[in-house]
Amino acid sequence: MNGTNGTRPQRPLKAGINVPLVAFFHPETEDIDIEATKKHAIRLAQAGLTALTVQGSNGEAVHLTREERSLVTSTVRQALDSAGFEHIPIVVGCAAQSVRESVLLCKDAYNAGGDYALVLPPSYYKAAYTDKVLLDYFLNLADESPIPIVIYNYPGAVAGIDLSSDHITTLAKHPKIVGCKLTCGNTGKLARIASAVNAATSTSENSGWMCMGGSADFTLQTLIAGGSGIITGLGNVVPKACVRVFDLYKAGKVAEAQKLQAIVARGDWAVISGGVAGLEAWYGYGGIARRPLPKPSQEDVAKYKDMLKEVVELENSL
Known part of the structure; x- marks a missing residue:
């Protein structure tokens, strides 16, 4: 299902935890912080993630120029490869309001080392958009x-446009549409899609x-529903804790997984109520948005920091 683009081997997406990296900026200039981006990508890979995402919502894609998007993607790819994580695929946010621009961003993502494109539906002319x-x-x-x-x-990011399970299962028939991320939080929809596509x-x-949930607060629910x-953005702060819930469920230790969940x-x-401001407090980098x-x-x-204390303590114990 993951296929190939015809010019290089495709790193397959695998079931597990994927973290959308936050964007790192120098506070004085708002320029991309290359070193922090590298450091963070390697830290996440070491936690046992199956993929990384750049230019997601946490990655402030809407605040980056086209050149900066490519810079972040290539920086993460180089960091992963240099640290022995060549196998980890990169999913790149490539949403735009026209097919033409989205295709352009997908080509940029590919040229910068990206493996998959994460794409929102267009929303600016919502009244004109039929199914x-x-x-x-x-x-x-x-x-x-x-x-x-x-x-x-x-x-929440596209003027309320909410793709149904019928929409997504129809799109899943295309050989180059290989997954979904459901930040709508609708686990019933997720269960219908997962069953229909044999996720x-x-x-x-x-x-x-890949039928993926969009938030760590329903990891266990997603897995039980067949996802x-x-x-998850929370994985920027506590990647090992997020991976641990997945691993416990995979091992059949559902009661333990429920406690950690x-x-x-x-x-x-x-993170949901305030973003990842706690990242700077805990790890000494990041936390400044554009x-x-x-x-x-x-x-x-x-x-x-106080709200994250319990889960960070869990992270540090793993």
Whole structure:
């Protein structure tokens, strides 16, 4: 199902935990912080992730120029390869409002070392978008992109557009549409899709199609529903804890997984409610977003640090 782009071997996506990297900027200039990006990518890979994502929501794709997007992708690829993680695929956010620009971003992603494109539906002219328009957007993009497509269903980021299970299972028939990320949090939808596409799971590759949840606070629910894993922003802070929930479920230790899932869910609330401001407090880098996103106050950092304390303690014990 993962296929090949015809010019280089395709790193396969596997069931597990995928983390969308936060964007790192120098606080004085807002330039991309290359060294922090490398350091963070390697730290995440060492935690046992099955893939990394760049230019996701946490990666501030909407704040990056086309050149900066390619720079981040190539930096992460080089960092992974240099540290012995050549096998880890990179999923690259390539959403745009037109098929033409999305295809361009997919080509850039491929040239920079990306393996898959994570794509939101277009939303600016929402009133004009019928079901057919939305389906054709993804089908046309898959036809023209040099890398396979992962559908990103995140209504909060696209004026409320919420792809249904019927939409996604229809799109899954295209050989170059190989997965989805459901940040809608609808586990019923996830279960319907996973069953329809015979999704990869923690214990079986099945069709290889990746049906991914979009938040660590429902990792266990996703796996029980037949999903493939999670693409989670919380993993920027506690990647090993996120991986541990997956591994415990895979090993059949559901009761233990449930206990850790509760801790992870409480920690994820800090990220959901306030972003990853706690990252800087805990690890000494990151935490500064590009304007107009606000810089967290000392009170904010203290608040999120307190909210993350329990799950960070879990991370440090693993």
